Amino acid sequence: MSAFAGTGTLTRLALRRDRLMLPLWALVVGGMVASGAGSLEALYDTPAKRARLAASMTANSSMRSLYGPVFGDSTGALVAWRFATFAAVLAAVMSLVIVVRHTREEEETGRQEMLSAARVGRRAPLTAALLTALVANTAVTLIITAGLSGEGTAGAFALGLAVGGTGMVFATLTAIVAQLTESARLAKGLTAALLGLAFALRAAGDAGGSTAPTWASPIGWAQHVRAFAGERWWVPLLMAGAVAAQGAVAYALSARRDVGMSFLPARPGPASGRIASAGGLAWRLQRAGLLGWTAGFLVAGLVFGGMVEGASDLVGDNEQARRIFERMGGQAGLEDAFLSTMTGLFGMVAALYAVGSVLRLHGEETSQRAEPVLAGAVGRLRWAAGHLVIAFGGAAAPMVAAAAGLTLAYGRDGGPILGAALAQLPAVWVLGGLAVLLHGAFPGAAPAAWGVAGLCLALGWIGPALDLPGAVLNLSPYGHLPKLPGTEMGWAPLLVLTALAGALVAAGLAGLRRRDLLT
Numbered sequence: 001m002s003a004f005a006g007t008g009t010l011t012r013l014a015l016r017r018d019r020l021m022l023p024l025w026a027l028v029v030g031g032m033v034a035s036g037a038g039s040l041e042a043l044y045d046t047p048a049k050r051a052r053l054a055a056s057m058t059a060n061s062s063m064r065s066l067y068g069p070v071f072g073d074s075t076g077a078l079v080a081w082r083f084a085t086f087a088a089v090l091a092a093v094m095s096l097v098i099v100v101r102h103t104r105e106e107e108e109t110g111r112q113e114m115l116s117a118a119r120v121g122r123r124a125p126l127t128a129a130l131l132t133a134l135v136a137n138t139a140v141t142l143i144i145t146a147g148l149s150g151e152g153t154a155g156a157f158a159l160g161l162a163v164g165g166t167g168m169v170f171a172t173l174t175a176i177v178a179q180l181t182e183s184a185r186l187a188k189g190l191t192a193a194l195l196g197l198a199f200a201l202r203a204a205g206d207a208g209g210s211t212a213p214t215w216a217s218p219i220g221w222a223q224h225v226r227a228f229a230g231e232r233w234w235v236p237l238l239m240a241g242a243v244a245a246q247g248a249v250a251y252a253l254s255a256r257r258d259v260g261m262s263f264l265p266a267r268p269g270p271a272s273g274r275i276a277s278a279g280g281l282a283w284r285l286q287r288a289g290l291l292g293w294t295a296g297f298l299v300a301g302l303v304f305g306g307m308v309e310g311a312s313d314l315v316g317d318n319e320q321a322r323r324i325f326e327r328m329g330g331q332a333g334l335e336d337a338f339l340s341t342m343t344g345l346f347g348m349v350a351a352l353y354a355v356g357s358v359l360r361l362h363g364e365e366t367s368q369r370a371e372p373v374l375a376g377a378v379g380r381l382r383w384a385a386g387h388l389v390i391a392f393g394g395a396a397a398p399m400v401a402a403a404a405g406l407t408l409a410y411g412r413d414g415g416p417i418l419g420a421a422l423a424q425l426p427a428v429w430v431l432g433g434l435a436v437l438l439h440g441a442f443p444g445a446a447p448a449a450w451g452v453a454g455l456c457l458a459l460g461w462i463g464p465a466l467d468l469p470g471a472v473l474n475l476s477p478y479g480h481l482p483k484l485p486g487t488e489m490g491w492a493p494l495l496v497l498t499a500l501a502g503a504l505v506a507a508g509l510a511g512l513r514r515r516d517l518l519t
Contacts (some may be wrong), residue, residue: 006120014102017219019133022234023450025094026139028458033087033163034147035077050078057081059206065207068223076151076228088222089199091140091167095133097312099174102129105184109367126175126254130247133171137164155228158236162225165239169194169218172246179253180264196296203303218242227460244270278378282386286357290394293353297346297398301405304342338419338484339406346402347424348457348478350395354432355449357391362439362446365518380513388436388505397426416485423484426497427477431456433504441511443518 015022044050053074057064070081078503085480103126106112112125141157148156162363174191181187202220205213214220218239275281361384364370373383403421407414435449456476473479477497 003121003123004127005124006115006118007122007124007127007131010102010115010124011131012230014128014132015100018098018101018250020137020451021447022098022132022136022139025090026143027137028138029090029094029145029163030147030160030192031085032090032145032458033083033159034501036083037075037148037151039084040078041075044078047073050075052077054081062196065203066207068202070207071226072229074151074228076148076155076159079151079161080146080155080223080225080227080229084159084162084223084225084227085199085202087140087144087163087217087385088219089168089195091137091163092138092195092224093192094136095167095171096188096195097169098133098136099129100178100187102132102186103175104178104181104187106319108184109491117167122255123251123428126250129170129191130175136166137171140164140167145509152228153251154231158225158231158233159227161236161239162222162227165243166218166222166234167244168243169221169239171265172243172250174245175250175455176253179250179257182264189292192292197303197430205365224324248378259279259518275388278373278383279386279389281373282390284393285386286360286390288395289353289357290390292352293398294401295515297350298401298405301407302404302409303405304498305406305409314411336485337483339417339485340487342406343399343402343417343420343424343484344460344478344481346399346421347481350398350424350454351428351431351456352450353393353398354395355435355453356426357387357394358432358435359439359446359449360391362443362518370428371517374517384406384440384509384512391432392429392501392505395432396422396425399428418491420484423481423494424478426494426501429501430477433501433508436508436509437511440508440515443515496500 014478044053049277050073054077055072066085067081068085071077106115106125115125141160144160144163145153145156149158166452169511170191173194174187177191177194180308181190201213201217202223205211205217205220206213214224221235224232226232233244268427275284306381309403361370364373364387376378399421400418403418405415406417406421431449431453434452435446438449439446459473459476460478470479477500480493480497482488482493
């Protein structure tokens with residue numbers, strides 16, 4: 001039997017399982033880049049304005065660390081500068097999730113062992129996972145190319161290749177990590193740490209004007225394709241070489257281990273247990289994730305805090321850009337509006353932590369690890385409460401860390417910034433409550449909570465720039481929050497959102513109490 005036997009069947013199965021997630025990811029990542037041309041064209045509608053923006057961004061080290069250098073002053077080049085880095089990061093995250101889902105998670109749950117008993121070759125599961133990632137990244141490439149072709153077909157295709165190629169580099173890197181680790185959670189965590197390191201290397205190189213750290217990062221490769229600014233077609237070939245080399249390593253490692261095993265086995269626990277409650281178990285399972293999110297928000301707060309005083313340089317005398325910041329951050333001074341925008345973005349990203357933490361319940365059920373816990377004296381509500389306390393209470397820790405980073409880097413009174421950060425929590429809790437409702441009452445639809453959180457992030461991030469109507473922006477709970485700092489605190493929407501979150505949690509727990517466990 002061929003080592004690749006069954007690859008087509010497994011690929012079709014993976015695409016069917018991800019039939020909702022993959023189109024959503026591709027549309028969010030590709031659509032974000034494709035929509036950038038219209039918003040930038042509206043803001044900087046003359047060559048002189050675009051040239052001033054390019055010059056000011058080149059001189060601003062904080063902006064270079066965040067977005068990278070500006071290689072041209074055309075609309076297409078500014079789109080590549082503004083969106084290439086973050087689109088590449090999102091494509092990497094998408095690829096990470098896909099590959100772990102169809103390799104290590106399948107082995108961890110025992111499904112891969114069952115499939116391997118049929119006519120499935122040894123290399124078929126890994127190949128199917130990588131082909132699924134290839135389909136997703138190809139879709140992103142095509143969406144970007146089609147959406148920006150009006151700015152120049154060659155530049156649009158180059159930018160699409162830069163984003164999709166970065167996704168495939170991290171897909172094969174994830175494939176290697178999945179062979180080394182024994183759990184899907186650890187595989188995701190290690191690959192995410194490598195992604196963070198790649199972003200940090202690129203940011204350090206761009207901020208300091210040194211190209212060596214940038215070229216050491218695949219994220220830096222994406223921006224150095226130089227789409228719409230004298231494309232470097234050999235950089236996508238560099239990405240293809242990295243994909244081939246990493247894929248070969250992943251296949252070599254896969255051939256040398258048994259299904260379910262790893263090269264870095266988990267460390268044995270103590271002979272006698274030290275976890276005395278369901279809440280203690282939940283903390284043990286989720287503490288590493290919470291600490292990682294908190295540290296990441298602190299670093300991001302330091303980066304954004306250093307940009308606050310440069311907000312005026314970013315906007316200059318462009319009234320349209322000023323209106324966008326004020327629409328996102330309120331009608332206060334520009335620096336307060338910038339801080340309000342940043343705390344709002346932190347709040348939207350914190351919802352991803354809350355949703356992921358809540359859906360850990362879903363993962364514990366589907367992997368059948370919840371069943372032995374519930375077979376004892378632990379009731380369903382007490383078991384769920386341990387995870388929900390960490391999801392909802394823990395969401396405050398990253399927001400406090402982000403406020404601390406903003407305060408330290410900006411150097412002003414931290415009280416208003418902390419208040420602005422904590423004011424985001426009711427909206428975070430609403431999205432977390434929706435995840436509880438879906439898991440408890442409609443467990444088959446629980447992963448849809450990711451899509452809702454992603455939609456709210458997209459509305460808050462690009463909605464004001466696209467001048468979407470207020471009724472559309474208010475579909476997100478974040479559209480009802482007071483724009484702090486710089487405006488008066490409005491307690492009514494915070495109380496209403498908190499009550500809504502409580503109702504969603506109560507309904508979800510009622511559903512969990514009445515239904516059968518997932519198997």
